[in-house]
Amino acid sequence: xxxxxxxxxxxxLAPFLRDMLGARYQIVELASPxxxxxxxxxxxxxxxxxRPFDTNLLQILPNLALIACFNAGxxxxxxxxxxxxxxxxxxxxxxxxxxxxxFAIAQILNIYRSISIGDRWVRSGAWRSGRKMITRSVAGxxxxxxxxxxxxxxxxxxxxxxxxxTSWWGPHDKPGAPxxxxxxxxxxxxxxxxxxxxxxxxxxxxxxxxxxxxxxLGPQGAIINVARGSLVDEGxxxxxxxxxxxxxxxxxxxxxxxxxxxxxxDIPNLFLSPHIAGVTDVAVSRMAALVCxxxxxxxxxxxxxxxxxxxx
Numbered sequence: 001x002x003x004x005x006x007x008x009x010x011x012x013l014a015p016f017l018r019d020m021l022g023a024r025y026q027i028v029e030l031a032s033p034x035x036x037x038x039x040x041x042x043x044x045x046x047x048x049x050x051r052p053f054d055t056n057l058l059q060i061l062p063n064l065a066l067i068a069c070f071n072a073g074x075x076x077x078x079x080x081x082x083x084x085x086x087x088x089x090x091x092x093x094x095x096x097x098x099x100x101x102x103f104a105i106a107q108i109l110n111i112y113r114s115i116s117i118g119d120r121w122v123r124s125g126a127w128r129s130g131r132k133m134i135t136r137s138v139a140g141x142x143x144x145x146x147x148x149x150x151x152x153x154x155x156x157x158x159x160x161x162x163x164x165x166t167s168w169w170g171p172h173d174k175p176g177a178p179x180x181x182x183x184x185x186x187x188x189x190x191x192x193x194x195x196x197x198x199x200x201x202x203x204x205x206x207x208x209x210x211x212x213x214x215x216x217l218g219p220q221g222a223i224i225n226v227a228r229g230s231l232v233d234e235g236x237x238x239x240x241x242x243x244x245x246x247x248x249x250x251x252x253x254x255x256x257x258x259x260x261x262x263x264x265x266d267i268p269n270l271f272l273s274p275h276i277a278g279v280t281d282v283a284v285s286r287m288a289a290l291v292c293x294x295x296x297x298x299x300x301x302x303x304x305x306x307x308x309x310x311x312x
Contacts, residue, residue, distance in 0.1 A: 004299050007042040007061060010051060013070050017046065020288040025295065030060070044295055049074040049091055050228065050257075055081060066298045068291050072096060072278070074308050075201035075228060090294040092287040093306040094150050096278035100226050101154030103277035104196050105162070107224045107250040108143070111194070112136045116271060139163040144192030146185065146208070147199025147227065148174050155196055167191060170199065189216035194224065201228035211236035214246050222248040226277040229254040234263075241267050252277045 003026040008014060011029045021027060028040060039060050047053060049069030053076050058064060067082060069091040082089050110116055113135045121127045143159050145152045145168040156166045156179050166179045169188040173181065182188035185208065189195055195217055197209060209223065209232040217223060223246065225232050234255055240246035248269040257275060264272060294304045 004044075004295075005040070005042040006295060007040055007045040009045050009047040009053075009057065010070075013046060013048060016070070016284050016288050017291065020285075020292050021295070024292070030057070044068060044298060046070055046291060047076070049076055051076045053077045058085070066090070066295075066304070068294050069308075070287055070291055073201065073228065075230070077308075079308055088298065088304055089308040090291075090304050090306050091308055092290050095286045095290060096280070096283035097150040097154050099280045099283045100151050100198075100278040101158055103252065103273075104151075104155050104198070104224055104226045105158045107226075107252075107271065108138060108141070108194055108196075108222075110271060111222050111224075111248045111250060112138055112141065140165060142167075142191060142193040144168065144182070144188040144195045145179075146170070146188070146195060146197045146231075148177060148179070148181075149198065149200065151226070152196075152198040153177075155198060185213055186216050189213045189221070192217065192221065194222045197223065197225040197227045197231050199227050199231060201230050206230045207233045209233060209237070211240070214240040217246060219244055220247050222246070222250070224250045226252050229257065238264075238267055241270055 003024060006021065006025045006027055008027050008029045014027065014029065017027065028042060039062065041063055042061055043063045044066040045057065045061060045064060046068045047070065049071050050073045053067065055078070065087055067077060067087055067089045069077065069089065072092045072095060074089060074091045077089055079089055114133060118133060121133065139162070141164045143164045143166045145155055145166065147170050148156070148168045152168060156168070159166045167182055167188060168179055169182040169185050182191060199205065199208070211233060214223070214236055237249060241249060250271040252273045253275055264270060290306060294306060297304045
């Protein structure tokens with residue numbers, strides 16, 4: 001049987017997909033820039049949903065009917081535009097939220113138990129100075145979660161085990177949630193020692209973590225972002241850390257990726273990671289399997305498994 005043709009917009013995803021899709025689909029990597037690419041008859045394209053989707057792809061994919069996001073996020077896709085053009089959008093829903101939650105908790109422990117700083121002490125010889133490092137127990141730590149979706153809930157469950165006191169805020173109520181909801185994001189920040197950003201990125205929440213929110217957290221507070229870089233005002237964050245208005249921050253996501261090292265150079269009490277919170281061997285395998293399952297359903301004329309249900 002002839003293999004169905006599937007386009008790949010971001011070639012760096014190829015190693016994760018080749019084994020899973022190779023037996024059933026012929027993967028063609030799209031050239032960059034798009035203007036130099038020839039026409040392709042593929043009806044489906046696989047993308048990194050966090051990267052801006054170039055709508056000019058329709059020039060070389062005139063038959064496009066499916067955009068399959070490899071990851072859970074689809075903030076790079078104009079879902080309304082896709083729908084107007086009769087294009088289905090899918091994503092890796094509820095695949096890596098447990099791993100992201102693990103990572104967020106790890107950063108809380110890193111900040112309050114001084115794991116990275118302790119490593120630097122030993123390596124630099126500061127430990128030999130006679131100074132004593134006293135870290136903070138996370139029991140009783142006031143955790144504020146921005147967004148109580150699958151990631152936020154997974155974080156909250158872990159925080160319960162570690163004896164933290166959790167509250168949250170989001171634009172929608174969550175009936176039955178066992179953790180109290182703050183009246184506003186400013187109220188959540190004021191009532192929290194550490195704020196974890198776990199909300200989906202949308203056009204109406206860019207810069208949600210503003211200078212006012214960081215000021216409400218205060219000089220002893222910390223913020224962890226495992227959502228999307230667009231949710232945090234990076235200029236305000238750098239200013240708050242530089243002037244001691246915020247105690248610490250851990251970022252796994254950035255407004256521009258890959259992040260420029262110079263942008264973050266010499267910022268104190270800042271812990272950086274290269275967008276790996278949800279990238280584990282198990283999660284990547286599940287993402288690839290879900291992309292494959294959505295492709296199978298699409299080409300078989302069946303409903304896709306994880307359609308995007310609302311515009312980004």
